[in-house]
Amino acid sequence: MxxxxxxxxxxxxxxxxxxxxxxxxxxxxxxxxxxxxxxxxxxxxxxxxxxxxxxxxxxxxxxxxxxxxxxxxxxxxxxxxxxxxxxxxxxxxxxxxxxxxxxxxxxxxxxxxxxxxxxxxxxxxxxxxxxxxxxxxxxxxxxxxxxxxxxxxxxxxxxxxxxxxxxxxxxxxxxxxxxxxxxxxxxxxxxxxxxxxxxxxxxxxxxxxxxxxxxxxxxxxxxxxxxxxxxxxxxxxxxxxxxxxxxxxxxxxxxxxxxxxxxxxxxxxxxxxxxxxxxxxxxxxxxxxxxxxxxxxxxxxxxxxxxxxxxAASNSDANLSNLTLSQGTLNTPFSAGTTSYLATVDHSVTSVNVTPTTADSNASVTVNGTAATSGVSVPLNTESNTITVKVTAQDGTSTKTYTLTVTRAAAPLSNNADLTNLTLSQGTLNAPFSAGTTSYSATVDHSVTSVNVTPTTADSNASVTVNGTAATSGVSVPLNTGSNTITVKVTAQDGTSTKTYTLTVTRAAAPLSNNADLTNLTLSQGTLNAPFSAGTTSYSATVDHSVTSVNVTPTTADSNASVTVNGTAATSGVSVPLNTGSNTITVKVTAQDGTSTTTYTLSVTRSNPVIAPSGPSGSSGSSGSSGSSGSSGPSYSQNPSGTIQVLGGSTGTGTDHSLTQRIGPNVKLSADIYSTDGKLISPDIQIDGNRKFTLGNVQPGTYKMVLYVTAPTGEKLAGRTATLTVNASGSASVQTDLIDPFGVVRDSITHQPIDGIKLTLYWADTDLNRSKGRTPGTQVVLPSLPDMAPNQNRNSQLTVDGGKYGWMVFPEGDYYIIAEKDGYKTYDSRHDMRDVKQGDTSYIRNGIIHVGQTVVRMDFTMQSETFAAAGNKPYLSGYPDGTFRPDNRITRAELAAILSRILTYRGDAGTSTPYHDINSSYWALHAIAEMSDLKIMVGSPDGNFYPEQPVTRAELAAVIARLLPLPSAQGTPFTDVDGSWAKDSILKMANAGLVSGYGDGTFRPEQSLTRAEAAVIFNKLMGRSSQSVASTPKWSDVPTDFWAYGDILAASISL
The missing domain is CATH 2.130.10.10 (YVTN repeat-like/Quinoprotein amine dehydrogenase)
Structure with a gap:
């Protein structure tokens, strides 16, 4: 030492x-x-x-x-x-x-x-x-x-x-x-x-x-x-x-x-x-x-x-000992007593690092309001930029302000309208790209349905469009079979110089397949005598006498091939009725080329009925197939019958209370009857227009009834499941709900129904679908139901009558939905992680809509693009010292900046404002100009914006109400808003669940809004979840147990 x-x-x-x-x-x-x-x-x-x-x-x-x-x-x-x-x-x-x-x-x-x-x-x-x-x-x-x-x-x-x-x-x-x-x-x-x-x-x-x-x-x-x-x-x-x-x-x-x-x-x-x-x-x-x-x-x-x-004793020294810039030179050597300086930089300098040094190391200093522990980077606008350096002495009261005006030279406008490159995601240009060559061609396979065109401008300030669409990166262009002309237009920075490049992309015609093979052939009952092989065209199977029909499901090797079962087109399975004894079923496959065919033959043998032996002479017993010897038992009908009771309906007949009133009164119904252990005991029971049915040889007891809707094409569609009770007297009773597939689409913020949403149903990528020959990602082809208002079971369809839509779909299938509408973020049900069971065999889970035997009804919400544009980018930031300062008040300038980041508005505004107190170098000029241009934030009648004035809770409610079409609200949940100028906006926001009051029943409309409160409100508007944020704090003054911890992190980090 x-x-x-x-x-x-x-x-x-x-x-x-x-x-x-x-x-x-x-x-x-x-x-x-x-x-x-x-x-x-x-x-x-x-x-x-x-x-x-x-x-x-x-x-x-x-x-x-x-x-x-x-x-x-x-x-x-x-x-x-x-x-x-x-x-x-x-x-x-x-x-x-x-x-x-x-x-x-x-x-x-x-x-x-x-x-x-x-x-x-x-x-x-x-x-x-x-x-x-x-x-x-x-x-x-x-x-x-x-x-x-x-x-x-x-x-x-x-x-x-x-x-x-x-x-x-x-x-x-x-x-x-x-x-x-x-x-x-x-x-x-x-x-x-x-x-x-x-x-x-x-x-x-x-x-x-x-x-x-x-x-x-x-x-x-x-x-x-x-x-x-x-x-x-x-x-x-x-x-x-x-x-x-x-x-x-x-x-x-x-x-x-x-x-x-x-x-x-x-x-x-x-x-x-x-x-x-x-x-x-x-x-x-x-x-x-x-x-x-x-x-x-x-x-x-x-x-x-x-x-x-x-x-140590406090010091009142608020002087600087030095002030330096990373670019440019002060117009005079720095002196602590001189408080105003000038500097000039080239247009290429977009920001300057300002480094103030305090005479007293215990003094604090800010540059344009940002604490300067070392240098502070200040973005520069073209022309004049005023930078304020404020020193606060150790005693906390003595201050001194230095002003620095940095002039950034204007940039010359370029007339360069050339491209330096033009690339395609598929195919190759017929010649290497050259800026002077304006015509190109390329060829792609028929499997290519669209091509991404990416032009690169020689001057980054030039703008470019592809077929009229602004190309900030690549633009996807759909391709028709044959020739497709794509126009790439470049406009130079000067706004007048242009250059057009033409690209002709030829998409090849599709070859027609001659594949007429099956990859599988399955039966709903019974088993093929040998494992299926495409090269084997004859099969046999045996079923019990109780099996009155069998569902035959062929799967083609080529999805473009067509197939029939006994002459009926088989888009999925085809139900074939069976006679007692041998039944020949022909399955014919026609290849895409229309000429190549393969025929498979299936022989199904339905067993003879088993006749129950009579009881011994002199004994008393049941006449049916069961009973006790030596005792007297009740008799029962071997063909029980009954009527389906619709829950919520009347006991009378008629279509007013039809089981199918939501999908059409003339729709045909059938049912399969299963034992309690899941064994099919009575298939294809027909149900008439009055909901009545007759069973086959069914003993008294409790069973499961699976109701199907039969389309005009003969295809079975999912319906309902119910409990069937058969009495010894031969009567049968069933209770079930209406078959109702209709869901509602609502706005995620206002919760109002949305009409005009385009919905499309697709096959999901699951083992179940692949096993049934369904191609994942392809649109589901549904049979038309003419009486099913308002869309007749079309795929695609538009929401109407209060955001309603609905499909009757095939049983035992996995699906997903894509919903689209201008002004809304596209909804993809594969990203919907709800876990909901419907009936005993259908559910929505992990983004998959699984339909077993029961039709699925699905309500969901869509997010307005107004608040979806910001994506997962942060819109609030912390301070250089690692703090967030959650209890600091939000100023009007800060609110304008937050809204600008969220809305990512890029209109013609942004270079000037009509307000006396916003000069051309003010840090939030562009954001204030944008919000003023959109009429979202307005100034005072005296011509000022008052950017440093704290935002009140009432002001925020008014701003949000201008952004969203919130529905009117009735009643006043707060005790202190009756006299507020923003009462209507406050009530609309509260009704939508975007704001809440305090425990004493007040809203406190004139109370300033804190940074933490702003994070909570804007996260609700943007649909940002605070559940998936990191458990490690990012800001030193926001611990994990802070009331708004999750919302602050969701607002200030990229999710």
Missing amino acids: RLHRLRRKFKNVFNALLVFMMIFASVGWFGPDNLVFAASTWTVQTLEGQNDINGVSYGGGNWLAFDLANNLISSSDGAQTWQFQPLPDFVGRSAVYTGSKWIVVGDQGQIYTSEDMNTWTPHPSNTTSTLYSVATNGSTIVAVGNDGTVLTSSDGTTWNLVSLGSTNLNAVVYGGSQFVVTGDSGNIFTSPDGTTWTSRTTSTSQSLYSVAYGNDLYVAVGGAGTILTSTDGMSWKPQASSNESSFLLSVAYGGGKFVAVDGNAGDIISSRDGISWNNETPTTTNALSGVAYGGGTFVAVGNAGTVASTP
Whole structure:
């Protein structure tokens, strides 16, 4: 430890002077003219272990120190309590906080970094020299140590070695736009960038152990009480010291004064000008090795675990010491007393980094309202841009404003209307593209139904259309069979120069297939005598006598082939009635070419009925197939009959209460009867127009009835399932609901029905559909139902009569829906993750609409494109210091910016506004102009917009009401809105569930809207979910238990 090295060398001298120093500490050190400053009182504590502490640093609200026992010691409560973290084999000397991470240096060239002060990562340094000090200017990090070692880095991970000879370098500080390094034998070096160094002459040969910068002054301290000061880092002036035997090991600046500590007897001295120095009263005699300032407090550390601290007095200094730009030059050299500056940049410069440096490091500074911890990037408009730099002194009340006007030159308008490239997603141009060639051709296969055309303009400011559609990237062009002409028109930036490129794409005719094979042939009852093979054309099967019909389902190898079963077109399965005995079924496949055919023959044998034997002579028993010998049982009809009762209807007959009244009174119905164990016992029961039916030989009991709708084509469509009860008397009873497939489409925000939505039904990509020969992604071909108002079961169809739509579909199928309408985001049911069961065999789950035996009714909502345009991009941002400030008030300018990001409006507005208080350089000019152009936000009658005025809850309600066609609301749920100018808007918003009141029944319309409240409301408008956000906080002031945590993250990150 450097402190121990000094103590051994000068032990005898300081023992001799100890009595003198203790007496002198009570009266203070005197500077020129015997000027004495008031001394501070220090609080001293001894840390556990009483290990010698090397140094201390402050950053990010935390203190960090190091002891000789390989510990990192940290405090987050203003140096009141300290935590120890072992770091084996590491002796730390110095640390710096960059704003995002800590960097610690120490013995043997070791360097560690950490973003959370818990996990420390080592990094190679290319040296084994002890590193005594580290500093940063925000972009470059510099560490120094023994043997002239200088290391530089931009990220704290990768380090470059620079040598300054062989002298030991003890300290480095950044200030006044340069790095300053002090070392042994009075050596001082300066550098603007950490790479190029200049040696400076001093009048001392003493070792200089520390250097600090503050209030435009550098102070270096060292052996024999040495104190040097400099205003520029080049010329150094020695200052008188009344104790030339002291060894000043560390100096720091803060709160308007410099503080230095003695490495022998625990003395602390302070000065406001670097010339006149006071004794402080630390009440310790332990040697002190380091001192630092932060959070309004000085902290000194030293031997035996000593930590001393004292608060610094507040400073009223609100001056800047420098103001620099990344582009352009100030019209006059910076001076703290000059508050207005000008600069000019080329049009190619779209933003400028403004870096203000405060004279007092404890002062705070903003650039156009943004906290400037280092530089702040300011976007530039063409022409004049006013940048305001406001300094607030440490005392919190003293302020000073500097104004910088940056003029960005206007850009010349280009007349370049050339393309540099033209590409197709399918096919190849007949010749390599050249800007001078304007006609091209290409050929694609018939399987290509559209081509993506991507033109690239030579000038990025030019605009381009493909067949009249603006091409911001590629444009998809549908292709007809044969020739397709595509026109690409380029308009130069000047708006008058144009150039047209013509592309002719020929789509080949489709070849006709001659494939007339089947890939499968299945029966609803019975099993083929052999596994199906396309080359085998004859099969047989046997079924019980109870099976009166069989569903034959052929699957063609080519989806373009057609197939019939006994002459009936088979789009899915075909029901074939069976006679007792042999039944020949012919399946004929006709290939796409219309001439190639293959015929498959299937012989299905229906067994003879089994006749139950009579009971023994003289016994009494049932005449049916079951009963008990020797006992008398009830008789029952072998052909029970009954009537289906429609729940909610009357017990009378007639079409008014027809089971099918929603889909047409003349629709035919049939039913399959299943036992409780799922066995089909009576298929294809016919149900007449009065809902009456007669069963076959069915014994008394409870059964499942599956009702089907039979289309005019003979195809079976899903209907309902019900419980059938057969009594011993031969009567049968069934109760069920109407067959109702109609759903309703509503607006996701207003919840009002939407007419005119185009809906299309498709086969889903599932194993079930593929097993039945259905091609995933193709439109479902449904049979027409002439009496099914209003769309006759068409696919596609439009919603009418209050957003209604409906289809009668095939049983045992998986489907999805696409819904489209101008002004709304396209709905795809595959993204609808609801989990709903309908009936006992149908459900909607994981984006799939599965229809078993029961028709499915599906209601859903669609989102207006007004709030869908922003997608998943963030529309609220945090601050450079990592905070979100959820309780800050939203201003009118901020609300305009939020709406502009959400609506992504890009009209002709945006370059000027009619408001007196919005100039051409105002940061939210474009957003305010856009919202004014849309009449969403308006100014005051006096011609002002008042951009910095907080937005009230009533104002937000009025703005949202202008955006959305919200329905009128009746009643007043709030006690304080009757007299509000925005009452109607507030009630509409509350009725739509977009806003809510407070627990006391009030809405508080004139209360300012916070950033957290804005996130909640706009997330509801955009349909953004707060459920899927990360569980790790992004903003330091928004913990996971904050009431609006999920909404804030959903608004400020890309989802």
